[in-house]
Amino acid sequence: MMKIVEGSHAVAEAVKLCRPQVISAYPITPQTHIVEALASMVADCELDAEYICVESEFSALSGCIGASAAGSRTYSATTSQGLALMFEVCFNAAGMRLPIVMTIANRAMGAPLSIWNDQQDSISLRDAGWLQYYAEDIQEVSDLHFIAYRVAEDHRVLLPAFVCFDGFILTHTYEPVDMPTQQEVDAYLPAFKPYQRLDAKEPISMGMYATPDYYMEFRYEVDRAMQRARDAYVDAARAFADQFGRDYTGAVEGYRLEDADTALVAMGSICGTVKDAIDEMRADGKRVGLLKIRSFRPFPSEEVAAALKGASTVAVLDKNISLGQKGAVALEVKDALYGSGIPVLDYIVALGGRDIRKRDIAKIVDLAEKGTGDMFYGLRTEVL
Amino acid sequence: MAENSSELFDAGHRACGGCGPALAARLIMKGSGENTIVVASTGCMEVFSTPYPETAWKVPWIHSLFENAAAVASGIEASLKRQGRDEHVICICGDGATFDIGMLCISGAFERGHNITYICYDNEAYMNTGIQRSGATPYDADTTTSPAGKCSTGNARPKKDLPAILVAHGSPYVATASIAYPNDLVKKVERAVNTEGPCYIQVHTPCCTGWGFDGADTMAIGRLAVETGLWVNYEIVDGELEKAKKIVNRKPVEEYLKAQKRFRHLFRPGRNEEEIAKIQAIADRNAKKFGIDIALKK
Numbered sequence: 275m276m277k278i279v280e281g282s283h284a285v286a287e288a289v290k291l292c293r294p295q296v297i298s299a300y301p302i303t304p305q306t307h308i309v310e311a312l313a314s315m316v317a318d319c320e321l322d323a324e325y326i327c328v329e330s331e332f333s334a335l336s337g338c339i340g341a342s343a344a345g346s347r348t349y350s351a352t353t354s355q356g357l358a359l360m361f362e363v364c365f366n367a368a369g370m371r372l373p374i375v376m377t378i379a380n381r382a383m384g385a386p387l388s389i390w391n392d393q394q395d396s397i398s399l400r401d402a403g404w405l406q407y408y409a410e411d412i413q414e415v416s417d418l419h420f421i422a423y424r425v426a427e428d429h430r431v432l433l434p435a436f437v438c439f440d441g442f443i444l445t446h447t448y449e450p451v452d453m454p455t456q457q458e459v460d461a462y463l464p465a466f467k468p469y470q471r472l473d474a475k476e477p478i479s480m481g482m483y484a485t486p487d488y489y490m491e492f493r494y495e496v497d498r499a500m501q502r503a504r505d506a507y508v509d510a511a512r513a514f515a516d517q518f519g520r521d522y523t524g525a526v527e528g529y530r531l532e533d534a535d536t537a538l539v540a541m542g543s544i545c546g547t548v549k550d551a552i553d554e555m556r557a558d559g560k561r562v563g564l565l566k567i568r569s570f571r572p573f574p575s576e577e578v579a580a581a582l583k584g585a586s587t588v589a590v591l592d593k594n595i596s597l598g599q600k601g602a603v604a605l606e607v608k609d610a611l612y613g614s615g616i617p618v619l620d621y622i623v624a625l626g627g628r629d630i631r632k633r634d635i636a637k638i639v640d641l642a643e644k645g646t647g648d649m650f651y652g653l654r655t656e657v658l
Numbered sequence: 659m660a661e662n663s664s665e666l667f668d669a670g671h672r673a674c675g676g677c678g679p680a681l682a683a684r685l686i687m688k689g690s691g692e693n694t695i696v697v698a699s700t701g702c703m704e705v706f707s708t709p710y711p712e713t714a715w716k717v718p719w720i721h722s723l724f725e726n727a728a729a730v731a732s733g734i735e736a737s738l739k740r741q742g743r744d745e746h747v748i749c750i751c752g753d754g755a756t757f758d759i760g761m762l763c764i765s766g767a768f769e770r771g772h773n774i775t776y777i778c779y780d781n782e783a784y785m786n787t788g789i790q791r792s793g794a795t796p797y798d799a800d801t802t803t804s805p806a807g808k809c810s811t812g813n814a815r816p817k818k819d820l821p822a823i824l825v826a827h828g829s830p831y832v833a834t835a836s837i838a839y840p841n842d843l844v845k846k847v848e849r850a851v852n853t854e855g856p857c858y859i860q861v862h863t864p865c866c867t868g869w870g871f872d873g874a875d876t877m878a879i880g881r882l883a884v885e886t887g888l889w890v891n892y893e894i895v896d897g898e899l900e901k902a903k904k905i906v907n908r909k910p911v912e913e914y915l916k917a918q919k920r921f922r923h924l925f926r927p928g929r930n931e932e933e934i935a936k937i938q939a940i941a942d943r944n945a946k947k948f949g950i951d952i953a954l955k956k
Contacts, residue, residue, distance in 0.1 A: 295740045298733055324736035329766030333729035336763065339722050340697070340733025346740055348733070366722050472718040472734065474693045474745045479713035481698075481721035488710050 276452050281412045281444040282307030284451045285351075285377055285437075288416040290321045291459040292375075292423050295346035295466070298326040298337030302356040303389045304441035305379040309351055331356035335363040335376070342372040343480055345471035347423070350374065353441055354381035354395045361399070367434045368403025368496060370481055371469070373426035374434040375419065376404075380542065380593075381441040382626040390627020391441040392593040393542060397570070397602045403496045405435035405503055406571040408541040412449040415439040417520055420454075423463055424510035430502040432469055438570075440543040442627070454518060462517055500572045507569060525574035527566045528581050530556060534563030536639050537585035539578075539607055541567045544591060544623075544630060551635035562639055567603060578610040588618045589642035591630075595622050600648060619647025628652060666692055671714035673706040676873020678863030678880065679752070679779045680706065681837045683714075686750060686777055686861075689847025692717055694746045695738075697731045699755035700724035702786040702865075703779065718745075725759040727751045728767035731774045739773075746775065746851040753780040753794035756860075757818050768827035768856040775850040775857045778820070781865035789868040793818040796888070797940060798933055799920045801868075806923035811933050816940060824858040825894050831857040832894040837864070838880025839903070842891060849893075862889045870919020882914040887941035890948045902948035911938045 279287070286308050289297075297316070299309040315321035324341075328334045331352050338348040352360065357378060367374055378396045382388040396406055407422060409415035415437060422435040439445065454462075470478060484492055504525065511523040529549050531537060538548055545566045555562045565581050567574070582588055588611065592601020599605065604620035611618060619642050624630040630652065638651055663669060666687035673680035679702055687694070698704045698721040707714040708721065722730045727749040735747045751760065756778040764776060783801045784790040791804040797816040800806040804813035821832045831853045835843040843861060850857035864880050866873040883889035886909045892902035912934060915921035924930045924937075945951045 296733060296736045298736075324740050326732055326736050327770065328729065328732070329769070330762060332726065333732070333763050333766050336722060336726035336729030337733035337736070339726075340720070340730035340735075341737040342733070343720055343730075344695070344734040344737035344741075346737035348737075362723055363726065370722070472695050472720055474695065474718060477716055477718045479708050479715055479719045482708040482710040482713065483705055483721075484710045 276450050278448050279412070279451050280307065280446065280448050281415065281439065282446065283311050284412050284416045284453070285419065286311035286315070287453055288419040289349055290315050291454065291456055292419060292463055293347065294323050294349035296324045296326065296338070296341035296348045297350065298328055298334045298341065298348065299350045300328050300331045300334045300352070300356060302331070302353055304381060304445045305351045305353045305377070307445060308377060308379070331359040332363060335360045335367060335374070338374045339363065339367055339370065339372055342374050343370070343472050345468045345473070347466035348374050349376070351377040351379065353379040354383055357395045357399060358383065364399055364402040364404060369492065371432040371499070372434060373432055375422050375426055376434065376436055377419070378436045378438040379441040379445045380438050388626040391443050392625045392627070393438070394594040396436050396438045397594040400571055400602060403433060403500070404571065405433055407435065407437050407569055408567065409437065409439045409444070410543055410545040410566060412444055412447070413451050413520070414522065415444060416451055416453065417514065417518070417522060420459060420463055421507070421510045421514055421522060425503055425506045427466060428506040428510070429469055431499050431506045433496070433499050433503060438542065443543045458517065462514065503572055504574070522568065524577070525569035526577045526581055527568060529564040529566065531563030531565060531581060532584070533561055534584070535561045535586045536642050537563050537565055537582050537588050538591060538635070538639070539565045539567065539588060539603060540591040541570065541603060542593065544593065547630065547632060548591070548635050551632040554632060555636060555639060560639065573606050575606070575610040578607055579614065582611060582616060583614065585616055587642050588616055589638055589647060590618060590620050591623050591638070592620055593624050595625070617645070621647060622650045623652060666716045667707070668714050668716055670712065671707045672709065674867050674873060676866045676876045678837050678865055678876050679703050679781060681876070682779045682843070682861050682863045683707070683750060685837065685840050685843045686748070686847050687717065689844040690746050690748055690851050693744070694748055694851070695720070695734055697727045697734065697747065697749045699727040699749070699751035699760060701752035701755055703750065703752065705786055724755055726763050727755065728760060728763040728776055731776070732767045732770065732772045735772045735774050747773070748851065749774065749776040751776070751778055753778055753782060754784045754792040757793035757820055765827065768824055768829055772856055773854055775847070775859065777847070777859045777861060779861050779863045781863045781868060783868055785865050785868040797937060798924060800923055801920070811930065812923060821858065821860055821894065825897055829858055830855040830896055834860045834862070834889070834891050836862040836880045836884055836889060836891055838877050838884065839891060846893065868920070871917055875917070879917060882909065882917060885909045886911045886914045887945040887950060888914055890944050890950055892948055899948065902950050904952045905945070905950045906952045906954055908941070908945060908951055911941050
């Protein structure tokens with residue numbers, strides 16, 4: 275059923291439809307509306323779940339580890355500083371192969387303190403062993419939760435997943451969303467069947483320590499699971515498309531890319547602005563296209579290389595910066611295009627909530643066409 | 659793991675001979691029984707009992723991180739509740755994980771009132787990393803980060819009163835115990851796991867390696883701590899002191915201190931009367947506070 279709904283409430287509604295049994299969460303701007311909505315659903319008996327109102331993000335995810343290990347479908351949500359406080363817990367959840375799903379309302383990292391959007395938070399956790407999916411709009415972020423649970427809990431995968439959407443830009447805006455019914459979601463997402471669980475009737479030890487004789491093999495297994503998540507994602511997204519008619523089967527998605535000379539690459543809500551800018555530039559005769567990255571982990575290198583092979587210049591819009599290097603997405607794209615000879619130019623944009631408009635996208639395309647890149651775009655002039 | 663053993667914490671682990679914490683684990687499991695899920699923190703016990711692919715635990719056991727056992731236990735308890743399961747959820751964690759780095763998670767779990775039992779095996783320093791001081795290290799103990807030296811008599815602060823902090827959280831059952839009084843420990847664990855709500859037990863577990871005594875003397879050292887009043891075994895139920903173990907003719911603290919290398923700087927090159935008196939005063943305060951003294955004429 276179509277309804278006009280705030281992004282955070284759409285996520286909360288989607289999470290409810292996934293029937294999490296334990297929610298363990300801590301409030302932080304701009305994620306708060308999600309956990310508030312879920313708390314209300316539990317208080318009104320609309321959602322039959324345990325809601326652990328923890329004292330920190332560190333405990334939020336630690337609680338999910340316990341609940342998931344004991345055999346429950348679990349959920350949390352956070353952003354920025356909260357995610358950073360979970361740093362060690364994130365690695366642990368992945369290493370223990372617990373299919374927790376967590377929404378990230380992407381926000382900048384302090385200092386200086388900023389509650390506004392960029393993607394530095396989740397991207398900084400790229401090596402933690404979590405699947406990372408990025409949504410462009412509110413319909414997509416809602417739908418990605420159903421898919422993320424399917425992929426995470428797939429016994430080929432058994433890894434936790436971030437579903438990322440841009441703080442404020444998507445969390446606090448309203449869009450029309452087609453929300454499935456409980457019956458439809460139940461048909462798509464079966465009840466959680468843990469691969470193993472803590473159970474006094476069948477005792478196992480979980481989270482043992484590994485000497486140098488064994489440690490590497492555990493890491494290898496996590497990476498293999500990441501690789502298998504590529505197929506598992508496509509399977510889950512295809513089943514979703516078959517049932518609901520909305521197609522997210524691509525780990526990447528091209529927009530007017532086929533004959534593009536300049537290909538932009540981006541993740542998240544900025545893709546909407548870029549698409550509008552492209553339409554205007556196309557009307558002016560510029561051959562410009564967009565490659566949207568939906569899955570950042572695992573990174574779809576082959577799909578990226580195939581999609582960009584016809585471009586003469588690639589311009590990556592990074593809402594993050596690996597300080598002392600470049601934006602993280604550009605590095606991934608460069609790796610994917612290694613040996614192709616296609617130049618990849620990086621533009622650090624929209625950090626800490628700085629607005630980026632269609633005319634900025636057009637300017638970046640101009641810069642890219644002149645070969646000028648690997649820069650922060652849109653800085654105040656006094657620092658230059 | 660010994661197949662014919664009835665121990666839930668079984669033989670085959672790699673603890674030192676005479677390890678107090680290993681004995682505590684065995685006794686705790688006798689009190690909690692097989693219908694138990696154990697949550698461990700990073701530390702000596704985790705390392706000596708579960709080197710992959712071996713385990714000494716015959717009950718479900720989970721280790722996540724150093725400081726999050728109480729939060730992991732909260733999640734397990736919530737999950738069991740949702741599933742209608744009735745296993746006891748107990749944390750068994752060292753004093754570093756409990757007094758210091760895990761305080762936040764413990765405070766949260768106790769304030770929320772989860773039905774868990776948190777047991778601290780207190781060997782009074784970070785032993786797994788090589789005997790560094792924690793908030794549980796007693797006054798004047800020599801550790802690698804509170805070393806006795808020319809201008810130091812060892813650890814500068816007395817033990818943090820963690821049981822009092824958890825009583826203040828409204829815990830229905832807070833107890834202290836010692837491996838040197840095994841039946842008492844087993845009974846307290848039994849009582850805690852059968853008490854609804856977050857319960858806390860702090861178990862004195864002498865560490866021969868860290869404290870510097872012969873592994874054959876673990877029980878004797880544990881007894882001396884109680885007999886001198888430096889450790890008091892008590893139970894606080896719903897905020898009220900219900901029972902404290904009485905001591906007949908309490909011994910001078912010197913007997914306890916002299917038996918351990920961590921206090922030897924108080925006796926050589928000469929006796930440090932002033933410091934020994936301060937430690938005696940700690941024991942005297944304990945005795946008064948808990949009313950443990952019974953004086954019989956010899």
